[in-house]
Amino acid sequence: MARRGKKKGRSVSGWVILDKPVGMGSTDAVSKVKWLFQAEKAGHAGTLDPLASGMLPIALGDATKTVPYVQDGAKIYRFIVAWGEERATDDLEGPVTKSSEKQPSEAEVRALLPQYTGIVMQTPPQFSAIKIAGERAYDLARDGAAVEIPPREVEIGRLDIVTHKEGQTLFEIECGKGTYVRSLARDMGRDLGCFGHISELRRTEVYPFTGEDFVTVAELDAARFAQVAEQASTDTPSEVDGKPDFSAIDSFLIDTVAALDCLPQVAINDDAATRLRLGNPIIVRGRDAPVEAEDACATSRGKLVAIGAIEQGMFKPRRVFGG
Structure with missing residues (x-):
């Protein structure tokens, strides 16, 4: 053995x-x-x-x-879109695939922002980690294959212009899971008729x-x-x-x-913590304790004990954490 x-x-x-x-x-x-x-x-x-x-x-x-x-x-990014070129990777890494001499004004860019706020449909970049028939899109793209990636819904809470000057715009965006900022630059460039790609990208909050x-x-x-x-x-x-x-x-x-x-957090004593770590449910006590919650966490002495569901006043652990 x-x-x-x-x-x-x-x-x-x-x-x-x-x-x-x-x-x-x-x-x-x-x-x-x-x-x-x-x-x-x-x-x-x-x-x-x-x-x-x-x-x-x-x-x-x-x-x-x-x-x-x-x-x-939710995530917050600051990013610069360079206007005038579209690139294979939608950022500085890839070769130029389309170009234009047109440069958009700040007013033109600002007028486009409502179109990219809220629930929007977005097609991920060719060079992305999306799986197509079990393979990563970027692996297929590097092999020269034409990758058909279906659009999907993403949520953009806000999209603001920070600064604008000829040739580039600095944006700040707050968005949900699965949003590709590179796709945003590509799509805005196409809508403005001048093309665009990400020249700088920084995530400031998660x-x-x-x-x-x-x-x-x-x-x-x-x-x-x-x-x-x-x-x-x-x-x-x-x-x-x-x-x-x-x-x-x-x-x-x-x-x-x-x-x-x-998540809702429930403070428990040491005895209840021991029961949860053994996989047993406990009664949730306290005047303000939730009676029902699909997801909640239990803490003891400020430390995480378990994640689980609260049903009819009982905390039922799904994942437990060491002491």
Whole structure:
């Protein structure tokens, strides 16, 4: 009988709200953070292209169970559309496929904005992670295949002009899950008759996280490799009693429960927490406690215990979290 291998890494949980730099892929960013924290497992909530910068929420340990709630949160981007060229990738990476000498005025761009606000139909870019017959669209596009991607509904809460000058416009958008800003630039350029592509893209918020939660790769590196006073070398991680010291880098972790700001929260005592962690339902007590909720979370001493449903005053756990 084969023995189960020992898990690699620390049993550390929480969110790291990375300010991803341009040039780093989302998968590479997750791998870097996982390695710095020496975490058992990690994942991210919402891919950012290598040419985009900004907020990449990375979940460690038990926080990976809350990724879907962050993925569904509203997102805010700032982006520059360069007018006059359409590109194969709808950003700076791809070759020019269409061009025009026309440059739109600010009034023309502003008049177009209501058309792109609310529930709109959008066709994702050819170079996207959308699956077509089991394959990623970008893999098919790189092989030269013509990719037919059906349009889909996306929600855009607001779309504002920040600045406009000849040749480019800086926008800010608040949008829902699945919105492609590159598609927005492409479609607006076509509607204006001048073509367009993204020349700069930065994600500034992913609900419930804000810019105040940002941490950079450089800050994490410095914290992980911070030296205790008596160490002479600066190229190895600091240690306490011969073991790696993670206290500095762990200070950047945001508690797992922060991702569930969108859910009703029920505070429970230690005995109820033990029952939930064993998979047993509990009675929800308290004057303001919800009687019914499709999704809710239970906390004990401020820490997340379980996510589940409340039915007829009973909390029934679906996912449980360690103490």
